[in-house]
Every structure is written in C-alpha cells, then in structure tokens.
Amino acid sequence: MTPRSASPAAEPKAMSGHAKSSTYAGMLRNFEAAADLLELSPDLRKILSTTQNELVVHFPVRMDDGKIEVFTGYRVQHNNIRGPYKGGLRFHPQVDIDEVRSLAAWMTWKTAIADIPFGGAKGGIQMDPGKFSRGELERITRRFTFALGNTIGPEYDIPAPDVNTGPQIMAWIQDTFQQTMPPSMRQNCVGVVTGKPLEVGGSQGRDKATGLGVVHCIRMWAEDRKFPLKGATCAVQGFGNVGSWAARLLKPYGVKLVAVEDVAGALADPKGIDPDDLAAHVKKEGSIKGYPRAKAVERSAVMEAEVDVLVPAALENQITGETAPRLRCRLVAEGANGPTTFEGDRILLERGIDLLPDVLCNAGGVVVSYFEWLQNKRAESWEVEEVDAKLERKMVRAYGRVREAAAKYKTGWRTAAYIVALDALQKVYEEHGIFP
Numbered sequence: 001m002t003p004r005s006a007s008p009a010a011e012p013k014a015m016s017g018h019a020k021s022s023t024y025a026g027m028l029r030n031f032e033a034a035a036d037l038l039e040l041s042p043d044l045r046k047i048l049s050t051t052q053n054e055l056v057v058h059f060p061v062r063m064d065d066g067k068i069e070v071f072t073g074y075r076v077q078h079n080n081i082r083g084p085y086k087g088g089l090r091f092h093p094q095v096d097i098d099e100v101r102s103l104a105a106w107m108t109w110k111t112a113i114a115d116i117p118f119g120g121a122k123g124g125i126q127m128d129p130g131k132f133s134r135g136e137l138e139r140i141t142r143r144f145t146f147a148l149g150n151t152i153g154p155e156y157d158i159p160a161p162d163v164n165t166g167p168q169i170m171a172w173i174q175d176t177f178q179q180t181m182p183p184s185m186r187q188n189c190v191g192v193v194t195g196k197p198l199e200v201g202g203s204q205g206r207d208k209a210t211g212l213g214v215v216h217c218i219r220m221w222a223e224d225r226k227f228p229l230k231g232a233t234c235a236v237q238g239f240g241n242v243g244s245w246a247a248r249l250l251k252p253y254g255v256k257l258v259a260v261e262d263v264a265g266a267l268a269d270p271k272g273i274d275p276d277d278l279a280a281h282v283k284k285e286g287s288i289k290g291y292p293r294a295k296a297v298e299r300s301a302v303m304e305a306e307v308d309v310l311v312p313a314a315l316e317n318q319i320t321g322e323t324a325p326r327l328r329c330r331l332v333a334e335g336a337n338g339p340t341t342f343e344g345d346r347i348l349l350e351r352g353i354d355l356l357p358d359v360l361c362n363a364g365g366v367v368v369s370y371f372e373w374l375q376n377k378r379a380e381s382w383e384v385e386e387v388d389a390k391l392e393r394k395m396v397r398a399y400g401r402v403r404e405a406a407a408k409y410k411t412g413w414r415t416a417a418y419i420v421a422l423d424a425l426q427k428v429y430e431e432h433g434i435f436p
C-alpha cells in the first residue's frame, strides 16, 4: 500500500474512448474549488486530497478449460475518520487505480453529505465479466476476496455492489470471508458486505435504493423550481440497477422515458418507453437490445435528447467539454459516479442547466447499505416501508444541506456538495487532531 500524488488534470474522453487517466485529477479540481470557498486549511487539504491505503492484488484463478488466468484487483481506502471505509466493487475492463481512487474519494464525500457514519473506499477487478462462465465468476470473486483478506471486514471496510456486481457476487464474498474466519467469529461477519440477497442478511429496499434516492432528488428539485413532473420527459444512459430503478420510480410521477442507452445499444420513442416492460426484457435478454416496442437509435441520440431530465447512470466522463454543449435537458441528475468532467460542469453552469451532483443524487444506495449494516449488527430485519421512509428522511436532509451551502457560498451544486462534505470532515479532524 503506497500513498501517491495526483497527476495534472486533462479532459477525459466520453464512452467511445477510454482516455480516463485524469479522473482523479478532475475530482481534485472540484475538491480545490470547494476547499477555497470553505478556506480549508493547507494541512487538511493535504490529508483529504490523498488516499489513505491502496491495495493492488494479482491472483490466479483456474478457468473451465483447466488453464490458469491471473487477474488484477484493487481496493483503495480513501478516508475513515468518520467511520469504517465503505464503497462498492466494480468488475469492468476499465477498472484501474485512477478510477478506483476517484470512486473511493467520492464515497468519502457522499457518506459525509448523507451524514452516515462511514468513510470512503472502492475496489474492483479489471475484467469483462461477460466473458466468463458463472463458475469462473464465482471462483474469481472468491479468490479476490481471499486476496483482500483482512483489508475488508464488517467493522473496517465494507464493500457493496457497483457496475457488474450484484447480490450474488456479494453473497460469494460474504461466504468466502466467513469461511476463512475462525468458526466462533463467522456469525459476527454477516455484515462484511452490503447489497446482499435477503436470504443472507440483505435489506429490504436495497436493490432500488440508489434509483429511489435519485428520484427523491429530482422530486425536490422539481418542487424548488415549481416544475411539474407530470408529463415531463427523461433520458437514461445505463439501464442497470441505478438507471432502470430511476426510470421505473419516475413513472408514478408521470415522467416519460423517451430515450435509453446501455452497453448493447440505444432506444428512443417520443411517445414513451415503459421502463417496467423494458426492465423485464433486460432481465430475460441481458440488455435492452432487441426490445420490440421502441426504435433502435444512435447512441448520441440519448445524451442529446430534448428532455427535461437526463439521468447518466453508466460510467464516468460522459458529459465533457465536447458533449456538454450538445445537451438539451433542463436537469442532469447524476445516477452514475463521476459522469461529468470539470469542464463539463463549467459548461452546464454557463448554459443554465441544473445539476444534481453524484455525491448527493446517488447517495441512496449507501444510505440503505448503512441500514443493512445496522440490521446485521442488531440481527434485525426491517419492513420495506421503514427502510424507504428512513431513506427519504436522509435524502431530504442531504438535499437541504447542499441547497443551503449553494445559497450561502453562491456556488454551483457540485461545489456546494463538496463544501458540505469537507465541512463535516473538517469538524472531526478539529476534534481529533492528528496522532501522535
């Protein structure tokens, strides 16, 4: 585990390209903007702009054909001053140390904004899970968990699902972690991961939680703007956990999904695409491809659709200096982490397009992960109504804190959200001081 310094910022490319080496540097530019307004001390800037621990593991796994493959996995722990490290695991070919560092830092800001007693971490494996059998995926996951060893733990660092990892992957991690503990300690380790299946200690409402949080934010924005959601339109990039739930939960408000994109293609229909029906198709077919009740379109038609709300819910660096001038929405509600670059942000602000930043807008997932962790600690199982109501309260308060900071510091919502996070972290450092 080695500390490192950030490289200078440059503008990364959108989905078509993979030049994303500057994602962490882009995050730091937002951090600095907020730190300047908050007049954060130079000492705290040094601490918070650097990750605490970084683990890179290379581990062998036997494939179905009997050959061995060696995989590279990561776990970056950005900060734990407010509580155990917390953050997802991603299985994707683009996963690298820069991406994981950025995602880990965003988790620190997010848990502080949501006011839950966690820090920030993130991890993943650089691979395309679509290329492996179920048996191979299980062995890769279990061997990765073994390689992580005590880097994770229910009171230390608690992973969760992210891109291409869902409840099943979490169940394999939980089981592997428990089996490698002494028998008398295994039951204390149920909460080593969140986002688990219900049967092994998962929480009601965790699957939809991130999408539901996104929808709460959009609803509060609409109330603030006196903008009627009934009859409004939305476009969604990424129709996985976050994107599909956001679209489905917007439906009862009368918001029509008119354009949608995933890794396999893009669809549009000005009359509206039923997100529940599309989700059923994805469950059966694995992607939105071949959906018979909407027209296949160019990918750019989704991001550039003339809609009220655009929900990026796939990967980083989509709304950039290049693409932001072409957006035709009123509001960007970031379901994904880091979908907008520093330059993209500047252009949105200039063009008067409102923004609900990732560290606020997609916090619903980690909030319900916190509830899951609490239930595990207490050996309880809460009703979904209780989980949903508690989530709503957390989102309302977080939204309110960011709105207040935006007004007080006369700044955009991204900077305001970072200010809320840095202010909360600063207060803990002021109380603790630095050991020794």
Ligand code: NAD
Binding pocket: 015, 161, 162, 163, 164, 165, 210, 237, 238, 239, 240, 241, 242, 243, 261, 262, 263, 264, 313, 314, 315, 316, 335, 336, 337, 338, 362, 363, 365, 366
């Ligand atoms: P997921 O794997 O369930 O879904 C990802 C979606 O993005 C899929 O529909 C996939 O096809 C699509 N996608 C991938 N590559 C694409 C490409 N090149 N072009 C277009 N679409 C592409 O993942 P998820 O959990 O929904 O995560 C999506 C985003 O939300 C990520 O940025 C993640 O970090 C963030 N997020 C997730 C959670 C959570 O609880 N799962 C919480 C907070 C934030």
